[in-house]
Amino acid sequence: MPFIEELINGTLDQEKFKFYIAQDSLYLADFGRALSLVAARAHTTDHALEFMRFAEGAIVVEHALHAGYFQQLGIQKSTTISPACQHYTRYLLSTAALDQVEVAMAGLLPCFWIYKEVGDYIYKQPQKENNPYQEWINTYAGEEFAGIVKRAINICDEAATKCTPAQQQEMTDAFVTACKLEWMFWDSAWRMEKWPV
Numbered sequence: 001m002p003f004i005e006e007l008i009n010g011t012l013d014q015e016k017f018k019f020y021i022a023q024d025s026l027y028l029a030d031f032g033r034a035l036s037l038v039a040a041r042a043h044t045t046d047h048a049l050e051f052m053r054f055a056e057g058a059i060v061v062e063h064a065l066h067a068g069y070f071q072q073l074g075i076q077k078s079t080t081i082s083p084a085c086q087h088y089t090r091y092l093l094s095t096a097a098l099d100q101v102e103v104a105m106a107g108l109l110p111c112f113w114i115y116k117e118v119g120d121y122i123y124k125q126p127q128k129e130n131n132p133y134q135e136w137i138n139t140y141a142g143e144e145f146a147g148i149v150k151r152a153i154n155i156c157d158e159a160a161t162k163c164t165p166a167q168q169q170e171m172t173d174a175f176v177t178a179c180k181l182e183w184m185f186w187d188s189a190w191r192m193e194k195w196p197v
């Protein structure tokens, strides 16, 4: 996607990055809530603990990354959630609250996995010196994040073994929907999406 390509070579319009960070900060607050809801609904204490740790990671670690950029780039906190951000966060929250917990776990998985894939992809490209977005790149291409993603994938795989084929299909559907919403989130940042009305 153009947003990612320009992030890699450091040419991404700063206003687009600022828009992305402001929306992502709104996203992370709700992502943390969805993770906490799944923790509360998990069937095993191990899974509950893991989701609590994931929620803490989203709220503390990723927010710290954002806080650095908020200060460095003078980003204003956005009070208007973009259509794509609202769609994505409401999808995660409603799935976490109302769907079977394994389906909610699958819906949350792209939030981990896609960022790791994007981070790894970026790291394989020739690195630009003094890239203003390097800290963002390092967070998602790092080993610590890779370990978290592996744990999230393993939990979903383990949870799926307890599900019927129909329930597994629902997990896959939720995963695919969230992948599409991840795409839409990048795209909306690129377009600095506004409400048409």
Ligand SMILES: Cc1ncc(CN)c(N)n1
Residues within 6 Å of the ligand: 024, 027, 028, 058, 062, 110, 111, 112, 115, 182, 185
């Ligand atoms: C939209 C989105 N998706 C996933 C991530 C990584 N947790 C994120 N920061 N923002």
